Amino acid sequence: MPPSSTSDASNVQEARSALGKRLRELRAAASLSGRQLAESLSWPPSKVSKLENGRQTPTDDDIRGWTEATGSQAEAQALLATLHTLEVQHAEWQRILRAGLKPRQQELIEWDARTRLFRAFEATVIPGLLQTAEYARARFAESIRRLKLPNDINDAVAARVRRQEILYRPDKRFHFVLTEAALRFRLCPFEVMLGQLDRLISFSQLPNVRLGIIGFETQYATSPWHGFWIYDTERVLIETFSAALDLRQPPEIELYAGAFDQLAAVASYGRSARAIINRTISDLAGDASPDGS
Template structure:
């Protein structure tokens, strides 16, 4: 199955191929180019084969060393487009988590139909402030980014105002596993489950839950979000992936349909939530921390 990063890989490979063509046209070996730029011997090969993404300075140096300065602007444009597709968290969160939430809210504002699948966490648009705070704290710990948790939580809660707009439609699908993973304290999770219970009754929201007994048509490999038919977005540990090719968007829409088709809705979804709430509430306090 397509793993969702095909467009990113193709763009990186295409850029590497263009750079290789410039090197060959300049009659330079990979070793010769690396030596002229004081680079490690393997760097040229890694860039040309798409195993390493060049920086802006790498592009400029390459163009200069191959006497192709006139192509530097075009090459930089290709690199920046690639960066939009594969946005590393260290770069995205450099200005803080609030800034990223504001960027997402601008994307939200343009979206009429929002489809989201989650297999490990509760989606940000459905999170309680306490759950969001815990998740942002984990981001600070893992990525060592500026600690603007209070501002980020406020921005995320403001994004949720779009859930109450009658001109917006939302279809969320979440696995039962995401309701049970111990990513936050027990009391926080109980509050989050209550929030999900309330969302199942909203008219412009379809909330589907895939319980543990469900036979999947396709595997729940990773969470992803589809903005209208314009963008697919998902997260890896190191980056935010943005896919805009129509073929990839169509592919993910099909995967979403497969997952949504086996989910439970309405009273059946509330039954799953009720069962999880009752079992979590019955546990000893020390197991929920």
């Protein structure tokens, strides 16, 4: 895992461990053993150990049951607030997407509506707001297959396409930075990728969209470990295989804003960016032709 992702995951684990430590303190203050507490709540004894050692995240009902059993109901609201902050920071995809892909797209539309400045870096994929319907379908199909999700792919694709209407609003500003690798990874059929690259050129000419491409020959100042989105100065969203990291602490947002600035500083823009995209289109079309010409 990249260092920055490791740091974010470590922060989440530290928060989970701190919550577990507080639960242990409440149990000890009530003079209950782990087994006694588990029996009073009809839990397996291992659950108390997992919660106290940060190996399992409690539910709201777990917190309420724990505080009632230990006579510390006055602590319940503070513990629930800590839990909900933890849940916002680290939300597993299986929980986020249990109702399908479309509700997640609707949630993003709501965030889009109140955001004025979007800054997005992607190292491996085309950003969702710039995806064609066909490219989006390929990405959603991968998620459905990998996470074994309900298949609402048609609704999800339609919702993602509707999100793109925001690109034409003059009160919004968008700054996208992509690596050349994101243009070349074969994540969909070549004809879909050709259409996607052509769409990127069109989007790059919108007045409120700034599209930067970091070519392979570029010397990086900051390593392109993973993609991330910055919404104004309120939120950083990072997607991993298993979860979404939602960071809202000012030091974390400042860290990612600095990383974005360093990545953006070495990117090519305007005609130079479109030259990289056109070069990729030419290479891809050549690879796809039957005689290789």
